Amino acid sequence: MNIQTMRDSASDPVRSAREWLVVLAKYRDPSLARSLTEVAITLLPFLAITAVAIALLPYSYLAAFALAVVNGGFVVRLFCIQHDCGHASFFANRQLSDWVGRCLGVLTLTPYHVWRRQHAIHHSASGNLDLRGIGDVTTLTVAEYQARSRFGRFMYRVYRSPFVLFGMGPAYIFLIQNRIPFGLMKSGASFWISAMGTNLALALGITALVWAFGWAALFVVVLPTWIVGASIGVWLFYVQHQFEDTHWRRGDEWQLHDAALEGSSHYDLPAPLRWMSANIGIHHVHHLYSRIPFYRLPEVLRDHPILAENQRMTLRESFANARLHLWDESQRKLLSFRNAHALYLPA
Numbered sequence: 001m002n003i004q005t006m007r008d009s010a011s012d013p014v015r016s017a018r019e020w021l022v023v024l025a026k027y028r029d030p031s032l033a034r035s036l037t038e039v040a041i042t043l044l045p046f047l048a049i050t051a052v053a054i055a056l057l058p059y060s061y062l063a064a065f066a067l068a069v070v071n072g073g074f075v076v077r078l079f080c081i082q083h084d085c086g087h088a089s090f091f092a093n094r095q096l097s098d099w100v101g102r103c104l105g106v107l108t109l110t111p112y113h114v115w116r117r118q119h120a121i122h123h124s125a126s127g128n129l130d131l132r133g134i135g136d137v138t139t140l141t142v143a144e145y146q147a148r149s150r151f152g153r154f155m156y157r158v159y160r161s162p163f164v165l166f167g168m169g170p171a172y173i174f175l176i177q178n179r180i181p182f183g184l185m186k187s188g189a190s191f192w193i194s195a196m197g198t199n200l201a202l203a204l205g206i207t208a209l210v211w212a213f214g215w216a217a218l219f220v221v222v223l224p225t226w227i228v229g230a231s232i233g234v235w236l237f238y239v240q241h242q243f244e245d246t247h248w249r250r251g252d253e254w255q256l257h258d259a260a261l262e263g264s265s266h267y268d269l270p271a272p273l274r275w276m277s278a279n280i281g282i283h284h285v286h287h288l289y290s291r292i293p294f295y296r297l298p299e300v301l302r303d304h305p306i307l308a309e310n311q312r313m314t315l316r317e318s319f320a321n322a323r324l325h326l327w328d329e330s331q332r333k334l335l336s337f338r339n340a341h342a343l344y345l346p347a
Helices: 003-011 017-027 032-056 061-086 094-107 112-125 142-147 150-159 162-175 189-213 215-239 256-262 271-276 283-288 294-303 305-309 315-321 337-344
Strands: 266-268 312-314 326-328 333-335
Touching (some): 032 215, 032 294, 061 094, 061 215, 061 271, 061 294, 094 189, 142 326, 142 337, 266 283, 283 294, 312 315
Antiparallel strands (some): 326 333
């Protein structure tokens, strides 16, 4: 840390979430050249790796599969760009943002208009115990878990298990659930158009892929890339709101900006992972001011080091936090099943 940074950190006042909004507003303007560059350096390697993996199929399925796994990281980055398009933060022109988002939605198996609405609901209700259900990972309170039958508790444990949450679950969501406007099926024709339009583009693309390169290209290269990308994406989304002192409140106590700042982490990843995940780990700043393009989020932490320490979570700590599953309203902490049983369900 240089002298200037130390001086800035020492003089950076402690602000409320609302006060931070004024400070963060100056970072919202995107650069067209930078945004186009970010698309290019993500999309072109993704396509190149896919092409090389398919070319390797006649020689080694294992080598092709290994490249497909690596390419899952680029799917995550494409999704993060689509994510910024959905927030209208990636391009100043909203129509350009939407069309780039729609096109990327085909590559990420995500109907853009449907996801944009679901994600807006997530942002508007994150941390509100009375508004759970759309765009979030289901989290029960200790009392809700206690009130369930033995079978109900078992099913929640199954749902929160790593195999389901980061394996079967992501595959189901992206491959099956996203084929319909889940949660928005009665909310208007535009969501059905988005889902069916994405499905049509996918069907045409998959048909062309299989016709040109055979079924192995789909099952050894493309499908594993999607599944790996989906699992990484769900992990990132999950762990950035799952830490011991996260923010959950009932409706009468819940406040949008406090929940955004306090209920999202700064997932401080190693530089390569930070690049591949498009700085989505600076999640507390993103939730507080979602109009900041991802490539400007590091500027915020550089200029305001105090934010770099807020809810900071390392990669190692995130694995421990993944074992927290129940919100204790009395202590306002996430607990593991073991701790919850020790405190409230003694043998």
